[in-house]
Amino acid sequence: MKSGFLAEERETYVLGALRVGFALLLLGQTAKRALELTRAGYFGDVFHVPLLPESLVPSATTYGVLLGFAMLGCVLSALGVLARPALLGAAAIGLYCFFCDRVQYHNNRYQLLLLSALVAMTPCDRSFLVGRAARVGPGPRWALRLVAAQVSLVYLASGLGKLLDPDWRGGTVLLLRFAMGRERVAAFAPAAVVELLSAPWFATAASAAAISTELFLALGLWFPRTRVVALWLGVMFHFFIEVGARVELFSATMLVGYVAFVRPEVRERTLGWDTARPLGRRLFQLFSRLDVLARFDHGACAGALLVARDRDGHEHRGLAAWRELARAMPPLFPLWLPLALLTARRRTSAPQP
Structure with missing residues (x-):
């Protein structure tokens, strides 16, 4: 290689x-x-x-x-x-x-x-x-580097453009976009959320968050230590774009482009399901099919519904196993950060031997 x-x-x-x-x-x-x-x-x-x-x-x-x-x-x-x-x-x-x-x-x-x-x-x-x-x-990966660079350049150009635009920095642009999508949001969101979208202070705060997010994504996607956080932040960023503004093609194109930052090696992690249980068999079949990027080597285990091993060979059970699953399974990826925070809290609160 x-x-x-x-x-x-x-x-x-x-x-x-x-x-x-x-x-x-x-x-x-x-x-x-x-x-x-x-x-x-x-x-x-x-x-x-x-x-x-x-x-x-x-x-x-x-x-x-x-x-x-x-x-x-x-x-x-x-x-x-x-x-x-x-x-x-x-x-x-x-x-x-x-x-x-x-x-x-x-x-x-x-x-x-x-x-x-x-x-x-x-x-x-x-x-x-x-x-x-x-x-x-x-x-060869040289062309893939260009794909990744183009994704980053979009975030960099967009973030800097918004930063230099006083209407964007001040929240005016987002306030107008929120107003355009207000009826769509009102169809499924509580009235308090609709009112929040109409508040100028919220539009200003959302503008600052959007600018910071895009500038972070432009760089954070490149570094292994920040990549998973950047990917999660990017997914949520585009989710809220679609809810509040629906910018044509932008979210779908960028989310597909995130594959350019995925570690290319396959089956480096393992998932073991308790296939003796009916639920274990169903989940084994389901997630084997959902693992389109071949992140896991799927197999059977006993004693726990799910046992996961990360790339370093560390074994995880319970919520930690679901955290590892969500980290590398695109349909569950939005759950990764909540599970990571929850399991980190459990580790810090566990009694020391």
């Missing part, structure tokens, strides 16, 4: 998940453009701002064909058929369409296209293949 920032080679299994995630997101966005074409008509027939000479802007028929090829590329990439060139081609078509009409441009759409193109440069075609087994082995 080679080392060095550019020459480093490590396991490539998780790259398949990155490819599938971006292919599906890009498929959804391209399908929206195709739906707009059928409902609103061809953009070239109305006001548009091409960055290319008008002669290079496609006709309505050609534009529809390009969107069809882009969707086909996304489907093929998600299935693992010509995965890399198909994803790169779909991203290239999307970028070309931006040059044909500046009105269609959106930062979050561009971010998705750019990350998809970068992922296509990684050895992401070795796993998550329909009808074929994964090919294990190391591969």
Whole structure:
């Protein structure tokens, strides 16, 4: 296994998940453009701002064909058929369409296209293949470094931009966004929460928290000591964005991009379930399927419903075992920090021998 920032080679299994995630997101966005074409008509027939000479802007028929090829590329990439060139081609078509009409441009759409193109440069075609087994082995990581750097740059640029904007720092922007989403929040949240979202002081505090979070994420994702906290904070950050503002594509793109920071080696942890119990058997089957990033080696044990071993070989039972499970299982990851705090409190309050 080679080392060095550019020459480093490590396991490539998780790259398949990155490819599938971006292919599906890009498929959804391209399908929206195709739906707009059928409902609103061809953009070239109305006001548009091409960055290319008008002669290079496609006709309505050609534009529809390009969107069809882009969707086909996304489907093929998600299935693992010509995965890399198909994803790169779909991203290239999307970028070309931006040059044909500046009105269609959106930062979050561009971010998705750019990350998809970068992922296509990684050895992401070795796993998550329909009808074929994964090919294990190391591969170069230089392109994945670019994916991770792009994710960080988005947070850095966004955080610094907000920090330099007095309307953002003062809470005005968030107060307006909270007002726009007030009816949606009122449908499921208590009245006290709705009133809180209308308070200027809360918008100011939320703005400071958002700016601090984005600047921390830009750096914290890179360091092993802070990565798990940064990932958890990022997940919760995007959850609250979707609840309060719903910024198109931003959260989904960034959450998929977090896979670029996942440790590439697989099955370094173990989970033992008491399969003698019906509940243990069901949980064993459930979490074996949910472990899409292959973080755990799943097996049977006796004496406890769940026994977990971390990468260092330390054994955990009870809530500590569920903490280890939540730390590396994406569907349960939001529970990791509460469980970590609860088990840390129990350790500190336990009597010393």
